Amino acid sequence: MIHFFLAKAGAAMNEDLKHKLEQAHKILFMEGLAEDTTRGHLTVKTENHIVYIKPWGMGFEEVKAQEFLGVDLDGNFVDGAGRLHSELILHLEIYRQRKDVFSISHVHPFYAILLSSVFGGKMARISQHGVHFVKGISFYEFPQLINSKQQAEHLAQTLGDRSAVLMKNHGIVTVGGTIEEAVILTIDFEKAAKEHLLSSLFGGAAEISAEVAEKMNAKIHSMDQYRMLWSYYCRKLERLRPE
Numbered sequence: 001m002i003h004f005f006l007a008k009a010g011a012a013m014n015e016d017l018k019h020k021l022e023q024a025h026k027i028l029f030m031e032g033l034a035e036d037t038t039r040g041h042l043t044v045k046t047e048n049h050i051v052y053i054k055p056w057g058m059g060f061e062e063v064k065a066q067e068f069l070g071v072d073l074d075g076n077f078v079d080g081a082g083r084l085h086s087e088l089i090l091h092l093e094i095y096r097q098r099k100d101v102f103s104i105s106h107v108h109p110f111y112a113i114l115l116s117s118v119f120g121g122k123m124a125r126i127s128q129h130g131v132h133f134v135k136g137i138s139f140y141e142f143p144q145l146i147n148s149k150q151q152a153e154h155l156a157q158t159l160g161d162r163s164a165v166l167m168k169n170h171g172i173v174t175v176g177g178t179i180e181e182a183v184i185l186t187i188d189f190e191k192a193a194k195e196h197l198l199s200s201l202f203g204g205a206a207e208i209s210a211e212v213a214e215k216m217n218a219k220i221h222s223m224d225q226y227r228m229l230w231s232y233y234c235r236k237l238e239r240l241r242p243e
Contacts (some may be wrong), residue, residue, distance in 0.1 A: 021068060025042055027059040027233045028042065028187075034059075041088070042179075052070050053071070055067060056084060056086075087145055087147055094152075094156045094175060096207040100177055102178060103179045105172075105185075108170065108171035110173075125210075126192070126207065127192070131208060131220065132217060136162065137162070137164055138165040139168070143167070144170075173188075176226075180230040
């Protein structure tokens, strides 16, 4: 009987995560980070190591909770059936190498891609958005899709212990301990990339020092902050729903 209730509780928790994952996709679309909407992917890993991902060819703005596909860390189906993204392996390898990560976002935002084409090893900290990345940004120097274990291992190693990796002429990967964190970091990365590129047009833009950025990040890099921002984006999403 205990096992039955645990199974029921686990199933309910997975349904809650899938609902939140649906919201996350719609928030990223709403914020203009999934314009190439059938590509890119956002995943969540459950406590029992099921990874949920949207089906191949499904847009960020149209995916529903019941449509997410669940796989184990070897890519075997455990929930649902359908065509998987070829870059699923990117997520699986990061989850294998980073035990602290429970959600991963891979998208192709406009300013992040521009930054990746001219990246000089550093993104200026112009505002609070860039403060999240005070530890620096990892840079993956190949534009190809990540669809082999060797590529995925290389990408995960390039990410290291950081929260984001910029992929040359491709896009970004952000990671978090929760869906909220991965989504907010994705949004803030694109804003920080835009600020860096536009400020560089004027030359010599003032930048937040590393010392100050460390102190700022200690305050904003918290679950309370991520939940607060997540709640705002959910309310914004609700306001934009058609009557």
